[in-house]
Amino acid sequence: MDSYDEHDEQHKTLHMTVLATPDMANFSGHVHGGVLLRLLDQVAYACASRYAHAYAVTMSVDQVVFREPVNVGELLMFDACVNYTGRTSMEVGCRVIAETVIRGSSRHVMTCYFSMVAVDDDRKPVEVPPVQIRNETEQRRYDAAVLRRDFRKEIERRALEIRQNPTHAG
Ligand SMILES: CC(C)(COP(=O)(O)OP(=O)(O)OC[C@H]1O[C@@H](n2cnc3c(N)ncnc32)[C@H](O)[C@@H]1OP(=O)(O)O)[C@@H](O)C(=O)NCCC(=O)NCCS
Numbered sequence: 001m002d003s004y005d006e007h008d009e010q011h012k013t014l015h016m017t018v019l020a021t022p023d024m025a026n027f028s029g030h031v032h033g034g035v036l037l038r039l040l041d042q043v044a045y046a047c048a049s050r051y052a053h054a055y056a057v058t059m060s061v062d063q064v065v066f067r068e069p070v071n072v073g074e075l076l077m078f079d080a081c082v083n084y085t086g087r088t089s090m091e092v093g094c095r096v097i098a099e100t101v102i103r104g105s106s107r108h109v110m111t112c113y114f115s116m117v118a119v120d121d122d123r124k125p126v127e128v129p130p131v132q133i134r135n136e137t138e139q140r141r142y143d144a145a146v147l148r149r150d151f152r153k154e155i156e157r158r159a160l161e162i163r164q165n166p167t168h169a170g
Contacts (some may be wrong), residue, residue, distance in 0.1 A: 010132055012082035014047040020074045020098075030069035031076075036096070037064065039078065040112065044092045047080035048116035051090065052128040059089065059115040062148060068098075070109055075099040077106075083113075083138075084145030088125035090116045091145040113148060 018039060026032040041058060048056035070076065077097040084091040092114040099106040118128045133139050 012051050014080045016043050016078040018076045020072050025072050040094050043078045043080045044114035047092050048090050051082045052118040054118040056116040056118050059117050062113045064112045070098050083141040085128050085131040
């Protein structure tokens with residue numbers, strides 16, 4: 001089940017709702033983390049590719065934290081948005097809400113961020129349309145995405161230092 005925000009002229013948002021069915025369960029009877037990751041990847045792919053009018057591949061995923069288990073029978077609602085665009089890359093923010101169908105109560109399960117790169121038929125990065133900022137919320141998301149982009153680079157730099165010199169990287 002997919003739907004789109006009709007005021008979103010750039011098609012930068014995407015919503016998807018999926019019912020958590022028994023085939024998604026792990027041994028404890030909750031939804032398997034891998035199933036959630038797969039759904040998140042699908043949402044991020046669809047959001048980024050639709051926005052860029054190009055095939056988009058996942059470069060990295062940040063802040064995947066499973067704070068609470070998701071129960072079989074809950075409705076999983078995914079909200080994705082292109083928060084930021086570089087030249088060929090996009091940050092897609094994905095928010096997941098789980099809703100208890102009968103009671104109608106909902107809770108925030110996870111928010112994570114995908115770095116997606118638009119590519120051509122030879123898998124070479126291609127330019128994406130610059131994201132247009134329409135309101136304060138989008139500006140806040142854009143500014144946060146810029147900070148996360150810098151933070152990502154810093155983590156990569158530190159991770160390399162730790163790999164190269166684990167005893168002295170401090
Ligand atoms: C994505 C891919 C095409 C990029 O190729 P590349 O040669 O690294 O391309 P570039 O160096 O030109 O970088 C492309 C963009 O990615 C960004 N980028 C590079 N490393 C990044 C990282 N670790 N995190 C986020 N973005 C990153 C660059 O800043 C650049 O963005 P910009 O054009 O907006 O400035 C290539 O890495 C690839 O094919 N990766 C595999 C993707 C895949 O199969 N994903 C599925 C995973 S199972």
